[in-house]
Amino acid sequence: HLKQCKGMIIDGDLAVRMDDIREIASFKSGTLPFMSERVLRASKERSPSLHFALDDMESVLWLLIWVLVCRETKGEERTEGEEELVAKLNTHDIAQLVDTKLVFLSQPVDSIRSTHLRPSNRPATNLVRDWLDVANEARNEAKSLFLVEEMDESGESVWRWVEAEAIDKDKLHALTYKYFQRYLEIGVEFLKRKEAYGS
8 A cells, every 4th residue: 555645635624616606715725733834935935836745744744743732631731842832833923833844844853852742642752753854854855846046136046936837747756655655654663563553
């Protein structure tokens, strides 16, 4: 099953029936805390950007983090670090949210440590750290597909989003497959170690 990449995450609350005559919403769909850093950054910069499977993979990571810090556990209160993280992820300030996610992606060990997860969440620490590493690697490797460096009028180097038609589809497919497989392998290994998946 690790050889095929099929599936998607959809905002069912925003889905529109094909025969519905309403105008298609002009806003970006998605729940801000779960959106990938790349999609949020494009939205912040008001740049046109397509949504790819790599973004969905990163969204699953943010969803996992959200579930861990928001779930209620008997006899445990949310830690101060978890409260702070929920507040940072639950902001409508897209620039702040991008910054929060960049810190987590680029410094996963320090970010997780500073969140001070409550004891019942600690078993998932390695999974979160490993998925953060994968998301950061995918984000960095995908930059060359989605962004191009140019010189502006003053001779300064600036990054511009690549038009959809110019994206190398074969490289994108290979990148998507590579990182989807890595996410799955890490997740399955985590479940096996926790004896939650069987042998």
